[in-house]
Amino acid sequence: MTPDVRSYGAERVARWTFRFAIAFFVCEALGLAFLTWRHGSVSAALAYLDGHRLYVARSPGVVGPVPPGVRAEVSFLLRNLWSRPVQVVGAAPC
Incomplete structure (x- = not known):
């Protein structure tokens, strides 16, 4: 018996590619949601992902x-x- 060649068609590849893309975006969204919960805002979470360790939450x-x-x-x-x-250098407490 030879394996069915049609089972590896373009439709099956497209379906698995779509599933992988959806799973990837769901994982990214869950990761960003966790970081937003942990740091308090989306911009703070993105600053953390960008490598910044000090974040200006409210600027003048x-x-x-x-x-x-x-x-x-x-x-x-x-x-x-x-x-x-x-340690913040060059600032005095109000």
Whole structure:
């Protein structure tokens, strides 16, 4: 007996390719959903995937020009995505 050659046709290959693509996208979506849950937002999760370990959660926007010697008070929120402590240099607590 010879094996049925028609069972390995283009329709079967297309069906398995479609199943693999769906499984791949479902796994990626579940991974991104987990990272979003873990880090609190999609942008923080994408920053973590990009390799950033310090994330600016809220930035002040445009501060504008500040003359030399004048202190400008700007507040922003930093999130540490790393498991180690981070020291921010050049900032004073408000």
